[in-house]
Amino acid sequence: MADRVILGVGGGIAAYKACELLRLFTEGGYDVRVVPTAAALRFVGAPTWAALSGHPVSPDVWDDVHEVPHVRLGQSADLVVVAPATADLLARAAHGLADDLLTSTLLTARCPVLLAPAMHTEMWEHPATRHNVATLRARGVHVLEPATGRLTGADTGKGRLPDPAAIHARALALLAATDGADAAAERPRDLAGRRVLVTAGGTREPLDPVRYLGNRSSGKQGYAFAAAAVDRGASVTVVAANVALPPPAGVRVLPVSTTAELRAATLAAAAEADVVVMAAAPADFRPAEVATDKIKKADVGDTPTIALVANPDIAAELGAGKRPGQLLVVFAAETRDAHAHARRKLRAKGADLVVVNEVGVDRGFGADVNAAAVLDADGVVRDLPEQPKRAMADAVWDVIRARLPGTGLTG
Structure with missing residues (x-):
């Protein structure tokens, strides 16, 4: 049964x-019932939701009363996702109101609940909204951070609905966790109050x-860390170098292309x-020189020579300039003698940890799974067998978290 x-x-x-989010669920074989608020139907009508979901749609607890929908929907659901979750809806959910079908469903749900907020920046940052979000999270509700970008009208800021693909990915992780297949999805919020910078992707030198000139990095592992x-x-x-993926929900993304741009942003x-x-x-x-026009084979012959110069070592700069208590984690993608190269890189960069993995045509870059080891100056801290990149990220965060100042933990 779906x-x-x-x-x-x-x-x-x-x-x-949310129409795109609905499509992602239905194409994945999920049985989706859409429950809009009355206000939502002013933006997208009930016929659209009914046609896309294959179920009748109503915001009212008085429709089909004999089926007791205000109780039955929440009781029978495997997951409840709300997108967008407005400031008003967050407030009603936090205060346990049940004045329509959706809020009644939220009260009766005994499955994971995922809320994807969307509102203007001022509304998201208001103390009342922040209190409501904290209340919901304390109850075990999963509330995503909104994205940063263009809002209604000319406004830009934090409050944009996360990309539907990112919401969908988080929802699938919660469903998998419910089935016992992904314990990482239920991690505690043990990085609350911490500021994290992740670089992802591969740079391109024109x-x-x-x-x-570029490399095969897709950015999947970096986005999983974020x-x-x-x-x-x-x-x-996230400083993202040429990443063609939807950004994770709730992160600030700084797109770059070249190594010089990556260095400046990082x-x-x-x-x-x-x-x-x-x-x-x-x-x-x-390249030492960048041609202003497309290089023609007729001009350079069959064996052209390209002069190269070294790019700046960003990790080494970060290691040399680390603040007290700041942690630097570097990566070593190697094709042979991986641990030996990784230990040298750890020392050369002044890093605290190095994540090393062997890469090749069918390994590492672009794949959905990864295998690695985390090393510090004393040797291997943790071996990580092949697993989904999100699980890999959580395992590495466990190691990082134990080394953060103020945790009371040891590495």
Whole structure:
């Protein structure tokens, strides 16, 4: 039997994005019942939700009373997702109000509940909203951090609905955790109050207006580190180098392309970070000269020569400039003698930990799983067998968390 998902839709302009979230669920074979608020139906009508879900749609507890929907929906659901969750809806949920079908469902649900907020920045930052979010989280409700970006009108700031794909990924993790398949999804918020910087992806160094030197890094592992840190309560910034993935919900993303751009953004953001996770793969070299026009084979022949110069060592700069108590985690993607190279890199960069894995055409880059080891100056701290990259990220965060000042833990 397909998992039963309740998709609640609050009355915000982002309600139209819930159509994409609904599509992701139904294409995955989930049985989805949409429960909009009356205000949400002003943005997207009931016929749309009914057509996309295959179920009748109503915000009212008085429809189909004989089926007792205000109790039955919550009792029978495997997951409740609300997107967008407006400031008003968060307030009603936090105070246990049950004045429509959606809030009644939230009160009766005994399954995981995931709320994806969307509102203007001032509303999200208001003490009342922050208190309501803290109350809901204390009860075990999963409340995502909103994204930063363009809001209604000309406003820009924190409060944008996270990408539907990111909400969907978090929802699937909760469903898997319910089935006992993903304990990482239920991690405590043990990074609350911490500021985290993650780099992700691979840099590209232009040869001409068309071509570039680059590498195979997809950014999947870096984004997994960012998503895990957000779920554990951290405030997370990601410097993303050419990453073609939806950003994790609740992170601030700084897009870059070249190693020089990665360096500038990373050094600036690291000044305020408690933990820096250098998961990106910056190019070690760049062309000494960049052609202003496309390089033609007729002009360079069959064996062209490209002069290269070394790029700056960003990790070494970060290691040399670390603040007291700041942790630096670097990565070593190696094709042979992985541990030996990783130990040398740890010393050379002045890092606290190095995550090392062997890579190749079918390993590491672009894959959904990874295997690695975490090393410190004394040797191997933890071996990590092949597992999904999100699980890998949580395992590494366990090691990092034990070394943060004020934890009372040891490495």
